[in-house]
Amino acid sequence: MTFVFILVLVVIVVLIAASSSKSGRTNQRRPGPVHRTKLPARTPAKPDYRSEPLPSGLGLQPGVPLKPAADRLEQALQAEYGDRLRKRVLGKYPSMSEAEYEWKLLELKRYFLMTAVLKEVPMFSEAVDDIWHEMLMFTREYQRFGETLLGATIHHAPHTDGTPDPGGRAWFDWVYAHLFTSTPFTGQIWGSFFRYPLDRQRIDRLSSESEEELEQLWFNRKAAAQFSEIGQTVRWLIEQAKDQLRQAAVNPTYAERPSESHGPSLMPYLAGAMLFYSITEFTGFNEQMQELLTEEEAKREAGQQSGDSSSCASSGCGSGIWSDSDSDDGGSSGSCSSGSCSSSSCSSSSCSSSSSCSSSSSCSSGCGGGGGD
Numbered sequence: 001m002t003f004v005f006i007l008v009l010v011v012i013v014v015l016i017a018a019s020s021s022k023s024g025r026t027n028q029r030r031p032g033p034v035h036r037t038k039l040p041a042r043t044p045a046k047p048d049y050r051s052e053p054l055p056s057g058l059g060l061q062p063g064v065p066l067k068p069a070a071d072r073l074e075q076a077l078q079a080e081y082g083d084r085l086r087k088r089v090l091g092k093y094p095s096m097s098e099a100e101y102e103w104k105l106l107e108l109k110r111y112f113l114m115t116a117v118l119k120e121v122p123m124f125s126e127a128v129d130d131i132w133h134e135m136l137m138f139t140r141e142y143q144r145f146g147e148t149l150l151g152a153t154i155h156h157a158p159h160t161d162g163t164p165d166p167g168g169r170a171w172f173d174w175v176y177a178h179l180f181t182s183t184p185f186t187g188q189i190w191g192s193f194f195r196y197p198l199d200r201q202r203i204d205r206l207s208s209e210s211e212e213e214l215e216q217l218w219f220n221r222k223a224a225a226q227f228s229e230i231g232q233t234v235r236w237l238i239e240q241a242k243d244q245l246r247q248a249a250v251n252p253t254y255a256e257r258p259s260e261s262h263g264p265s266l267m268p269y270l271a272g273a274m275l276f277y278s279i280t281e282f283t284g285f286n287e288q289m290q291e292l293l294t295e296e297e298a299k300r301e302a303g304q305q306s307g308d309s310s311s312c313a314s315s316g317c318g319s320g321i322w323s324d325s326d327s328d329d330g331g332s333s334g335s336c337s338s339g340s341c342s343s344s345s346c347s348s349s350s351c352s353s354s355s356s357c358s359s360s361s362s363c364s365s366g367c368g369g370g371g372g373d
Contacts, residue, residue, distance in 0.1 A: 047185055047188050049102075049103050049185065052184050052185075054103070054106055055183060058106065059106075061180060061181060064178070065232040065233050066113055066229055067229070069116055072148055076144070076145045077145070081138060085138070089101055103183070104128055107125065107128050107189050108128045108132055110180055112154060114179065115150070116150040116220060117175070117179075117220060119219055119220050123367045125190050125191070150227065151222065166195075167198065167202065173194055173196075173274065174241075177194075178267075180267070187321045192321070194273075194274045194293065195286070195289070196285075197274065197277065198275055203279060205217065206241045211235065215234060219234045219238075241275070244272045248280065270292060
């Protein structure tokens with residue numbers, strides 16, 4: 001009897017052990033893909049607008065004749081109008097520092113100089129456009145400002161379609177690069193430069209039309225006739241474009257890096273390369289320009305590592321003209337990523353500061369300006 005009891009007990013223990021082992025195997029994790037929690041995209045660090053001093057004279061390129069116009073512009077904003085504008089903008093955007101405001105105001109001043117030279121200038125930065133909107137609130141002062149700068153009110157006109165405008169952005173980049181040096185925040189505020197080729201129609205007209213015909217097409221003839229420095233700048237820009245087209249036609253190495261004797265600023269060189277590749281490498285434009293910009297980025301980083309971080313930025317030798325992230329707009333509600341703007345997402349019939357196209361794309365903010373003829 002004792003033997004039978006022991007045998008039954010052994011069987012029970014064996015069955016319990018087998019059941020426990022089977023249960024352990026059942027609860028083990030089966031092989032398969034490991035699902036990891038997706039980390040949120042890294043938010044780019046906000047630029048330190050206090051790290052660099054503002055360029056003197058609005059950072060005009062050497063040899064550009066616009067200094068008298070730049071002086072008039074600065075004088076018009078140094079009085080009570082400028083103080084009231086600063087208080088209004090900083091009150092509306094409390095997260096904006098005074099240094100940030102000054103850098104964005106600098107770019108608005110540069111934009112106004114472009115309207116003195118060109119017949120029409122699309123607006124490619126919501127951050128700059130926001131300050132422009134606040135300027136318009138002071139109607140009498142704003143009118144006097146435009147009359148002082150170029151002899152007429154600088155119109156702030158809404159564009160009704162707001163479709164992507166890569167050709168317009170390319171022309172903006174070409175003119176901007178010839179007039180102004182780059183800063184560490186140029187690309188952050190305007191979006192990346194030199195991403196789009198000049199369109200064929202503009203290239204053909206620059207090549208074939210006379211200076212007078214080109215002035216009538218694209219430049220502010222009224223301001224050019226009233227202010228000698230504006231007229232000189234218009235003729236100088238046309239000469240630069242025609243000269244670059246002639247060199248591109250006969251010199252296959254035109255877009256190669258210039259020698260050190262070319263000067264400290266490579267912005268005009270990059271603009272010339274943009275025009276060159278618009279003609280000769282239209283299908284490979286992005287690759288060609290990206291190679292140049294990558295070289296300049298490496299040069300800038302090398303300068304920073306050697307302790308010369310400010311020399312490149314202050315001379316405008318290519319730093320700060322491209323930015324993979326959308327610009328920090330101080331409060332605007334941009335929601336359209338680079339290159340994805342549709343006509344519905346970029347249109348702005350009211351030209352409000354809540355335009356839905358980011359400044360890094362080829363779309364304008366829906367607004368534009370010019371002194372007109």
